[in-house]
Amino acid sequence: MSSVLYDTPGPRAKRRNLILSVVFAVLLALLLWWVWQTMSDKGQLDGDKWRPFVEGPAWTTYLLPGLGNTLKAAALAMVIALPLGAALGIARMSDHRWVRVPAAVIVEFFRAIPVLMLMIFANQFYSDYSGVDSESRPLYAVVTGLVLYNASVLAEIVRAGILSLPKGQNEAAQAIGLRKTQVMTSILLPQAVTAMLPAIVSQLVVIVKDTALGGAVLNFTELLNARKTLAANFANVVPSFIVVAVVFIVLNFLLTSFASWLEGRLRRSKKSTGAVLHVDDVEDTNVAGELVGAHGTDRGPEAGGGGGTGGVRKTP
Amino acid sequence: MFDFLEGYDVLGAFWTTVQLTLLSAVGSLIWGTVLAGMRVSPVPLMRGFGTAYVNIVRNIPLTVIIVFTSLGLSNIFGVALGAADDFEAKFFRLAVLGLIAYTSTFVCEALRSGINTVPVGQAEAARALGLSFSQVLTLIVLPQAFRTVIGPLANVLIALTKNTTVAAAIGVAEAALLMKEMIENEAQLLLISTIFALGFVVLTLPTGLLLGWLGKRLAVKR
Numbered sequence: 001m002s003s004v005l006y007d008t009p010g011p012r013a014k015r016r017n018l019i020l021s022v023v024f025a026v027l028l029a030l031l032l033w034w035v036w037q038t039m040s041d042k043g044q045l046d047g048d049k050w051r052p053f054v055e056g057p058a059w060t061t062y063l064l065p066g067l068g069n070t071l072k073a074a075a076l077a078m079v080i081a082l083p084l085g086a087a088l089g090i091a092r093m094s095d096h097r098w099v100r101v102p103a104a105v106i107v108e109f110f111r112a113i114p115v116l117m118l119m120i121f122a123n124q125f126y127s128d129y130s131g132v133d134s135e136s137r138p139l140y141a142v143v144t145g146l147v148l149y150n151a152s153v154l155a156e157i158v159r160a161g162i163l164s165l166p167k168g169q170n171e172a173a174q175a176i177g178l179r180k181t182q183v184m185t186s187i188l189l190p191q192a193v194t195a196m197l198p199a200i201v202s203q204l205v206v207i208v209k210d211t212a213l214g215g216a217v218l219n220f221t222e223l224l225n226a227r228k229t230l231a232a233n234f235a236n237v238v239p240s241f242i243v244v245a246v247v248f249i250v251l252n253f254l255l256t257s258f259a260s261w262l263e264g265r266l267r268r269s270k271k272s273t274g275a276v277l278h279v280d281d282v283e284d285t286n287v288a289g290e291l292v293g294a295h296g297t298d299r300g301p302e303a304g305g306g307g308g309t310g311g312v313r314k315t316p
Numbered sequence: 317m318f319d320f321l322e323g324y325d326v327l328g329a330f331w332t333t334v335q336l337t338l339l340s341a342v343g344s345l346i347w348g349t350v351l352a353g354m355r356v357s358p359v360p361l362m363r364g365f366g367t368a369y370v371n372i373v374r375n376i377p378l379t380v381i382i383v384f385t386s387l388g389l390s391n392i393f394g395v396a397l398g399a400a401d402d403f404e405a406k407f408f409r410l411a412v413l414g415l416i417a418y419t420s421t422f423v424c425e426a427l428r429s430g431i432n433t434v435p436v437g438q439a440e441a442a443r444a445l446g447l448s449f450s451q452v453l454t455l456i457v458l459p460q461a462f463r464t465v466i467g468p469l470a471n472v473l474i475a476l477t478k479n480t481t482v483a484a485a486i487g488v489a490e491a492a493l494l495m496k497e498m499i500e501n502e503a504q505l506l507l508i509s510t511i512f513a514l515g516f517v518v519l520t521l522p523t524g525l526l527l528g529w530l531g532k533r534l535a536v537k538r
Binding site: 004005006007009013017020021024025028035038039042044109112113114115116117120121124125128205208209210211212213215216217224231237238241244245248249252253256 | 356
């Protein structure tokens with residue numbers, strides 16, 4: 001991919017690359033040395049700061065319950081947001097203006113607002129207008145915030161998924177006399193769900209990352225928040241940050257790998273139409289509701305099979 | 317009706333949000349471009365570093381990064397970014413640093429996909445003229461890549477604008493923190509939330525429309 005940018009290195013280029021490598025390695029080593037030195041000065045490398053992670057109390061008492069809450073909030077948010085998102089996405093493609101326009105306004109509004117604000121709002125809302133006890137309120141607030149935001153993101157994924165199907169599917173279904181609802185529920189949606197799966201899984205990564213907001217601002221006891229209590233007990237600020245970061249990286253890496261494996265599998269399978277929303281396409285693409293392949297765009301089978309079909313904006 | 321606004325500097329908080337956004341945007345554009353350059357460079361070590369950096373930092377929640385800049389970078393490593401005594405300025409700068417570290421990975425990925433859209437013949441022709449790697453990249457490939465990724469970069473910018481609210485986690489006085497304070501102290505929950513929500517709609521919507529239009533105008537016609 002990138003080798004087109006430079007010639008195969010000759011003797012001089014090889015020497016230059018070697019020198020650059022050495023200079024870069026020295027710079028990196030200096031940085032690492034400074035980090036190591038400071039950590040050892042501050043006692044962050046001491047054995048007793050790391051021992052809790054090896055011997056287990058850090059995991060069983062703090063990190064695993066925290067991780068459990070992170071996963072619980074993420075799973076709840078996804079399960080509630082999916083049907084809402086599907087409803088909004090389908091409503092946005094309706095033939096009736098009075099359904100289409102409000103759905104579009106809701107989707108665009110909630111995508112324009114930071115998740116943190118939605119969480120803060122939900123937290124105060126539950127405290128003012130409901131009997132949710134203060135112990136479980138952070139979970140409610142975090143899940144509500146995540147649902148409001150992700151339902152509108154999933155709505156766009158659903159819409160892009162349905163638009164990614166070959167036009168013939170819709171035409172054939174209408175030709176055999178199915179009603180609009182039947183076309184959607186028995187022809188388009190089942191196929192779109194398969195096309196959307198990778199995009200949905202990678203949206204899960206975003207949700208997992210956003211649960212940490214609740215830990216920092218609303219005192220929801222997820223992984224990041226559990227780290228705080230852990231570090232307060234063992235005074236291991238840097239080690240605990242490193243361990244928590246690694247847990248998040250591994251979790252998200254697994255989800256991302258699963259999404260791309262799913263995508264490859266769906267693309268190769270002969271049963272489907274071959275329309276798959278590309279994982280990265282969900283990240284890139286267009287701006288402010290102006291989506292690729294707007295309503296009724298002509299989309300041949302080759303456009304679907306070739307990948308790049310999505311039209312959804314996703315937050316980093 | 318709006319007397320609850322008295323005593324709160326709503327515009328000032330949004331101005332902090334705008335400053336956070338603009339500074340982080342410039343910083344992550346620069347660092348993201350450098351990372352993208354590293355990822356396509358002929359030096360294997362730089363390629364490895366770029367790939368590792370992007371894949372690691374992208375998978376850490378921004379909140380963890382921002383909280384670490386305060387508790388880790390500042391408290392343990394003593395990084396004060398030239399504002400050791402002025403706490404307000406220090407946490408503002410730390411938040412910008414965290415936002416740059418995180419957002420640059422998305423800029424890098426957007427740019428890299430832009431580099432892939434530049435036809436192979438462009439780089440081949442440039443090499444045939446005898447241009448070096450850095451010349452091929454800076455004179456031929458990147459100028460065309462930038463023009464094709466304005467749309468994706470606009471999405472990164474919009475996401476960044478919303479992500480600046482995470483700075484509230486370390487006490488930077490931006491919009492989300494003020495909103496939290498106001499709805500806790502005043503009785504007008506819906507009204508206050510609507511004002512802040514509209515503030516963000518006003519910030520993100522024109523950005524998207526303007527850059528979307530610009531992206532269409534500047535796109536390389538092929």
